[in-house]
Amino acid sequence: MSHHLSGKKIAILATDGFEQSELTEPKRALEEAGATVHVVAPKSGTIRGWSHTDWGQEVPVDVTLEQAKPDDYHGLVLPGGQINPDKLRLEPKAVEFVRAFFQAGKPVGAICHGPWMLVEADVARGRTVTSWPSVRTDLKNAGANWVDQEVVVDQGLVTSRKPDDIPAFNAKIIEEFAEGRHEAQRRSG
Secondary structure, eight states, rough: OOOOOOOOOEEEEEETTEEEEHHHHHHHHHHTTTTEEEEESSSSSSEEHHHHEEEEEEEOSSSTTTTTOOGSSEEEEOOSSSHHHHHHHTTTTHHHHHHHHHHTTTEEEEEETTHHHHHTOOOOOOOEEOOOGGHHHHHTTTTTEOOSSSSSEEEEEEEOOGGGGHHHHHHHHHHHHHHHHOOOHHOOO
């Protein structure tokens, strides 16, 4: 087991309706790489995942969005699921939480519908990204260069399209979180 991320603290921002595998698999991979991982959500207790076509398992919330401070984390993961980012982008504190990582130059990973949060935080402009196909137009309208690839890395921002891409997504977020801050990431924030 590699410990590339020993001493690193990573936030996963999610709420009810996150795609189950897009939270649990990156969380496991990050922890196996030595990171401390906190699930951050608008409410305390648990949040419930979505598993392909129906409700999935509950995941404990480690820190509420009200208590979470971006300065406490070295990186951020934004899982998808259609419901999750659509609910989060209506939460001003969630949008500001995402924007703060870009302003600080910290690496961010977003998968599937997760890049909707990049649009809402106004950090997609000028970036090359990928996502679930239905998010493509939103990203293009926000000024991003959308491509159809398994995983895309652009100055500390890692994006992927769907659950099938999770192995490549996990490898790249671990690499980017290990590298740390990216000055170009700050410029897009």
